Amino acid sequence: xxxxxxxxxxxxxxxxxxxxxxxxxxxxxxxxxxxxxxxxxxxxxxxxxxxxxxxxxxxxxxxxxxxxxxxxxxxxxxxxxxxxxxxxxxxxxxxxxxxxxxxxxxxxxxxxxxxxxxxxxxxxxxxxxxxxxxxxxxxxxxxxxxxxxxxxxxxxxxxxxxx
Numbered sequence: 001x002x003x004x005x006x007x008x009x010x011x012x013x014x015x016x017x018x019x020x021x022x023x024x025x026x027x028x029x030x031x032x033x034x035x036x037x038x039x040x041x042x043x044x045x046x047x048x049x050x051x052x053x054x055x056x057x058x059x060x061x062x063x064x065x066x067x068x069x070x071x072x073x074x075x076x077x078x079x080x081x082x083x084x085x086x087x088x089x090x091x092x093x094x095x096x097x098x099x100x101x102x103x104x105x106x107x108x109x110x111x112x113x114x115x116x117x118x119x120x121x122x123x124x125x126x127x128x129x130x131x132x133x134x135x136x137x138x139x140x141x142x143x144x145x146x147x148x149x150x151x152x153x154x155x156x157x158x159x160x161x162x163x
Contacts, residue, residue, distance in 0.1 A: 056087075061094040062148075062149055068084075068097055069142040072104070076108065099161050112147070
């Protein structure tokens, strides 16, 4: 017996087991059922019972893109990483903004680490200070562009995550 399997299996008195449904689970109204969930040729494959995320409205995409850039100021790369993982399938605008924000804040995180390591030489303090100022200014500029519905490309950013 494997996880999720009925202990005795379907009995002869009921073709679908004790709950009256077939081997793929209960049939949902509204379209064909696929074993393992809805399948999209050439697209992502989803497990059974999972509905793909619905696209967000343009206003919601602008809001979440703006919040991603602002979150990067306070939480460095953590906020853009969470936003990218959660929102990347919800629309092209929010996907692009979370991707560029994540790339930029990973780059700034590297600058912070390098500055911290070289702070014993004195130059590291300047690197950390410069990275903080650059991160603040460019993140505000990106948040304003996102709120206006425009795409923004951070300067000084390494492309870790490609399109």
